[in-house]
Amino acid sequence: MLASGVRYHGKRSRRPPRATTRAAAPIRRFPAVAMLLRPRLSLLRAVAPHPVSPRASLPVRRTLSAAVGTASAGDAAPPAPAPRAGPKGGRRSAPPRGPSVNPALFFPPGVERDAAVAAEMVIPASNIVVGPYAGDSRVKEAEFVKSSARARDCPKDDRPEFAVLGRSNVGKSSLINALIRRKEAALTSKKPGKTQTINHFLVNKSWYLVDLPGYGFAAASQSAQTDWSSFTKGYFLNRDTLVGVLLLVDASIPPQKIDLDCANWLGRNNIGLTFVFTKCDKSKKGKGGRPEENIKEFQETISSLYPEPPPWIMTSSVTGLGRDGLLLHMSQLRNYWDNEATISS
Numbered sequence: 001m002l003a004s005g006v007r008y009h010g011k012r013s014r015r016p017p018r019a020t021t022r023a024a025a026p027i028r029r030f031p032a033v034a035m036l037l038r039p040r041l042s043l044l045r046a047v048a049p050h051p052v053s054p055r056a057s058l059p060v061r062r063t064l065s066a067a068v069g070t071a072s073a074g075d076a077a078p079p080a081p082a083p084r085a086g087p088k089g090g091r092r093s094a095p096p097r098g099p100s101v102n103p104a105l106f107f108p109p110g111v112e113r114d115a116a117v118a119a120e121m122v123i124p125a126s127n128i129v130v131g132p133y134a135g136d137s138r139v140k141e142a143e144f145v146k147s148s149a150r151a152r153d154c155p156k157d158d159r160p161e162f163a164v165l166g167r168s169n170v171g172k173s174s175l176i177n178a179l180i181r182r183k184e185a186a187l188t189s190k191k192p193g194k195t196q197t198i199n200h201f202l203v204n205k206s207w208y209l210v211d212l213p214g215y216g217f218a219a220a221s222q223s224a225q226t227d228w229s230s231f232t233k234g235y236f237l238n239r240d241t242l243v244g245v246l247l248l249v250d251a252s253i254p255p256q257k258i259d260l261d262c263a264n265w266l267g268r269n270n271i272g273l274t275f276v277f278t279k280c281d282k283s284k285k286g287k288g289g290r291p292e293e294n295i296k297e298f299q300e301t302i303s304s305l306y307p308e309p310p311p312w313i314m315t316s317s318v319t320g321l322g323r324d325g326l327l328l329h330m331s332q333l334r335n336y337w338d339n340e341a342t343i344s345s
Ligand SMILES: Nc1nc2c(ncn2[C@@H]2O[C@H](COP(=O)(O)OP(=O)(O)OP(=O)(O)O)[C@@H](O)[C@H]2O)c(=O)[nH]1
Pocket: 166, 167, 168, 169, 170, 171, 172, 173, 174, 175, 187, 188, 189, 190, 191, 192, 193, 194, 195, 196, 212, 213, 214, 215, 278, 279, 280, 281, 282, 315, 316, 317, 318
């Protein structure tokens, strides 16, 4: 089981997070924050309806468990081994009511695990609870700053950054364009292997989004694949300003082992990640063609690896699904990171 991978850290630190032990402020201690966030979440919900349940007025615990018929939000604690719920799994008393996703919640820094969370405090199309560190998440300006061929050539300032990682063609560059609302800031292509360097985009002059080369491009030469692992892994292992990784997973196809391997590698190296499911607008008939089913299968596969559910969110760069929610999630991780920096300096 991975000891981490869902944890987020303060500046220049790979130490275990203090959010749940030190200053663990339950969300109810921040009524002002909660009130400020509610209108924003309602707005998000209007754009992207929650995939799990429309009964938003019920507490999450009841709403989600009722919709899915398996674990409740309170079951976010160490997952049961091999939680492959299904007709033979013995965990469901009633037949499944159609595709839905694993409801276990991700509690961000500042929110006690198992805190009672109202449905409106969960980002739509995700399992992410909004906590007291969430703040202004609007992108007011964004600019391409630098393309680096080696990790040591990356910008050397202290700004926090999020790395966008995933298989070739999963939609990394497209997601960056969607987040910053620029059509071709990051170059995209139908052909895998488009992005070959580490690309820094500066947002609001205060933080970076980093577009990376994809992994798992079978057509790439052996030497190109080796290059990927040495230079991108070098980036991850040496980047002190890395707040977290957005690990993109293509929801329009069944789970791929290489994505699980990548998640494992990040977890082993104590690098916090958020699973970002891409291409959720694409649905094909037949087995493995429906995003909700693929996401559910992926979550069932990874849940036994994590002591706490990792954050995940559904997105589409075509429809904009998940865009605002993901920015809000990043704002809370970033603000926590900044806050830790202030405390430790
Ligand atoms: N339908 C749909 N297509 C998408 C989405 N995101 C990306 N695509 C398409 O997928 C293809 C690959 O997108 P990119 O953003 O270039 O993927 P990438 O992960 O950056 O690829 P590499 O740079 O090669 O690693 C392009 O044809 C995109 O238009 C999405 O959310 N929905």
